[in-house]
Amino acid sequence: MTSIYQILMLLLDILWFFIIAHVVMSWLINFQVLNLRQPLVAQIWTGINRLLEPIYAPIRRVLPNMGGLDLAPLVVLIGVAIARIVLQNNAAAFF
Template structure:
C-alpha cells in the first residue's frame, strides 16, 4: 500500500524538478545569449525572478555567466533531495547533499542540450524554417553546441552530421564523468535507497 510519504515525494519531485528545469533554463538562456523577447524566455524570466532578484544582490555575474541562477539551481536541487530523503525517513548530510546537487544539476544541464538536439533534428525534418517561438528557442540553445563541431567537420553536401557528433560527446561526458562521479560519491546508492 502506498503511503502519504510516497505521494508527498511524488508531488515534491514533480513540482521541484519542473522548477529546477526552469531555473537551469534561465542560466542556459543567458549562456547561449538567447532572444529574451521570445515569449518562452519571458515566462522563464518571470517564473525565476522572485527568487533570483535577492540572490543577485549577493552573487554577481562573472564573465557573462549568470552565477546567481546557477547557484539557485543547485540550491533547488539540494532542497529537493533533502526533503525527499527526510520524507522517506533518512538522515541528511549537508556536504554530501551539496556534492550530489552539483552532480545532479550538471547531469540535467547535459540532458537539456541532449533533448534540445533531438527536438532540433526532428523539427529540421518535419518543419524546417519554422518561426514558432519554441523552435527558435531550441535552435538558439543548440547553435553554440553545434557551431564548433561544424567548423571541424567537413561539409558533406547538405548532410549535417554535427548533431550526431554532439550526441556522442554529450553521452560520453555523461557516461565517463557524471555517472562515475555519482558512483564515487554514493549518489545512486543513497538516493535509490530513499526512493
C-alpha cells in the first residue's frame, strides 16, 4: 500500500510541474520571449496543451468568463494541493 501512496504523490507532483510549466510558457509566449514559430517551442506548447486541456475544459465550463484571464490552472493547482493534503493526512491508511 505504501507504493500506491508514493505513486499517487508522484503523479500529483508531475501534474503540478506540468501546470507550472504551462503557465510560465504562456507568460513567456504572451510577452514574446518565446516564439511559437520555433519548432521546438511549438511542439512543447502543443504537447502540454494536449496533456492539460482535458483537465482544464470541465473547469472552464463552470468558471465564468473573465475576459482574457484563465483561472482554470489556478483551480487545478488548488485541487492538486488539496489532494496532496488529503493523501498526507490519510497516509496511515496506506501503511
